[in-house]
Amino acid sequence: MSKTTTNAPTAEEELGAAGSQLSTAPEESLSMPALGVIGWARWFWRQLTSMRVALLLLLLLSLGAIPGSLIPQTGTDETKVADFRKANPTLGDVYDKLGLFHVYSSVWFSAIYILLFVSLIGCIVPRTWQFVGQLRGRPPGAPKRLTRLPAYTTWRTEAEPEQVREAALALLKKRHFRAHLTGDNVAAEKGYLREVGNLAFHLALIVMLIAFAWGQLFKMEGNKLIVEGDGFSNTMTQYDDFKSGTLFTQDDLDPFSFTLNDFQGTYEKTGPNRGTPRTYQAKVTYAVGAYGKDKKTVIKVNKPMAIGDSKVYLTAHGYAPLLTVRDGKGNVVYRDAVPLLPLDNNVTSSGVVKVMDGYRNAQGKREQLGFEAFFLPTYTKGSETASTFPALGNPVLTLLSYHGDLGVDSGIPQSVYQLDKSHMKGFKDAEGKQQRQNLKPGQTMKLPGGAGSITYESTAEWANFQVTRQPASGWALTGAVAAIFGLAASLFIQRRRVWVRAVKGADGVTVVEMAGLGRSESAKVPEELGDLAGILYDQAPGAPEPDEDSTDTPDPEVVPAERPEK
């Protein structure tokens, strides 16, 4: 009797057919493979689709996901990876070999989840068949000794056994059990939705994986900076930068265009969080297709504009001073809003202006002009080099002027935010120093020697938009929702069986026995059995007991407190 749990018989052994097939979980077998290739293949397949291997693969998957969260990943932050490589060159090489800089697309990680999903498919298909078989069949008849079951009750009645069985059958059917008469007992089962839910859940996992993989192959992502008043149409050439999945083609771009009418940002005015952004929104007019009607909408940080499969996100903003450059004679040679890049949280910004053609200097010779620009949206005395607030409070634009050759024709691609000064000379002010001037909106800086002028007219804002297309995300979502419902059904619904046996005892009085068995132990099974017994008892009331002491104390022989010896 001092036996521990390990050498107790399993539920299956004890209950025989009655407890079988309450679930469609695959059976575990450790038997050695039969000889030959087919034997081995079959053995391997059985192992792969067993619960134990599924469990190990799941464990491996969670372990395998860990390094990707601790080591910088190229997918999320390329510069961090580069920094890491610089700091730890040897370790970097090792990591490279192991694919640890891109864990989630590495060979070994893929191997784990592909094996897991092969195992999953190999698990679902047979289980589905098995389940269909169970639906076609009928619940197994009562085991010989109902007293062995987790929930049991009995009483004696004057009613005839046939009557009791009929009543039990009607009652169980009314309670939506699948019930039938077999021999001296009624066998019933309920809660098949649990299995349905479980299969749906695992199937939904496959749908999600395929949707995710599809999305990776056909995705695209592009960025476009737009100044207020300007527009954009969705073609590859218009993007500032563009990335796409391996199978994406230009034809997959959704045809649409939009114009940025107005960008608005508000910020915390006071307190320790002064300057913290509160809202950002971009008012746009957009049109779908080549001849679509113009419509207006607002894009916010969390509220992208969705067109077809594409979504347009607002991802950054800054200022674009509107500048006019005139030559010595007063002819306008350049007029544009120049986007400047923010350097800090208060949107201190910098950038350059390039006047490439149309300009002639005081001597009438063709030349190019360049300006370096620093911009403070809120200038405060005492803080000359950094803005003190992100909104346009007291904007000041600092310009440094240059002339010469911008080098844009050299064929080497140039950043629009940098000036190549190797062939440029600075304009000199009266003291012979580099000309530099602070301008407020409306003010003009005259270039020395009648070389012309540059005027800071006003300030526009720009916004950066990220356009993404992640196809099959609808499928991923459908899979996810199905997974949740499937899980809920699988975890909350109890699959259980009830047996009612009614036979004439030796003294001619009918003995009714009822027992319940659940897939996993649950307080609900005995509760439900109590309910059913109560109702049935009313229809087949108790008869006097032959002897007193077995009323509420079942014979210890029959229901032992301890497990009987094997």
Place this chain on the structure above:
Amino acid sequence: MTLAAVTELAGATNLAAATNEHLANLSNTLIYSAMAVYTLAFFAYITEWIFGSRSKIGRTAAALTAEGKGKASGKAPAVTVKKGGSTAVLERPKVVVRAAAGQRDVPDGPGAHGGDEQGDLYGRIAVSLTVLAFLIELGGVIARAASVERAPWGNMYEFNITFSTVAVGVYLTLLALKKNVRWLGLFLITTVLLDLGIAVTALYTASDQLVPALHSYWLYIHVSTAILCGAVFYVGAVSTILYLFKDSYENKLANGGKPGSFATSFLERLPASSSLDKFSYRVNAAVFPLWTFTIIAGAIWAGDAWGRYWGWDPKETWSFITWVAYACYLHARATAGWKGRKAAYLALLAFGCWLFNYYGVNILVSGKHSYADVSLGVLQAAGF
């Protein structure tokens, strides 16, 4: 925006700021008061346990050891009885419940008070104090939310105070549903005090508002369910740990060993290991679909905020790891040879992942979810 509008808005916020400050102070006072009452509750629970140690009820020993056995088999087996209905109670058939094959039939312990009347009284006082502290803490959380005019989980301080409130709420709800969980009290309140202590000392952040990327109703859904899941997983983890202790104790008894007197006094009063195991399974399984939903809600939010629904950001990764770990646990429960202690270790591992996802990832790893510090982290990551 025009300058005029800016100044106008600034005026309005100044006014609001004063009332908010007031509410924030109120919230702090309430949180400190709640801590004081929880401390009283803690002592009441301790007293309950101490009084309980006077009684010498050895039900487990009786059921499992050689001496106790003669007694047990002579008497009626340990059965739970459910009556068929209210009328004619005496005649109704009773349902005999028996542990499933492969499990010990061991009765549950009587609880911390061990059947001692005085102990029980202190236990009741402890529960009442817990209710009081819970209400005060809830007030503190609500005042905090009102002061920042948003949900109270914008940073780790707020997350901690909300988390412990919800965990105690889960415990009290289970008590109200007449579940046998009073034995959880001492362990829960100890960690609640720890959680609040960390919150007010290391994590305190003055009231502040959220950056735009954190403005979304998906945030409300995602974070509130995440907190609830955490609280329930936590309750599951506590009972899993107790299960492991109780199971070793029962094994020792069953194999003829003699556990120490402290272990005996302490563990005898807990529910049977199979009850603890079942309780933690039910708790973990019940909340697993909600955890699945939490991750999906997070993915939807990420899709709206960052343009991709899944990007292996550390927070996402650890949510996924936690999810897979709990899936492992549920699988283990259905796999021959993995039930019992092995599955319990997996459950603890899974909860460890959850904890790491909160403390570890927030503090050690930087990602898009860096709301641990209240700076612009999120926005900067979003490109701003």
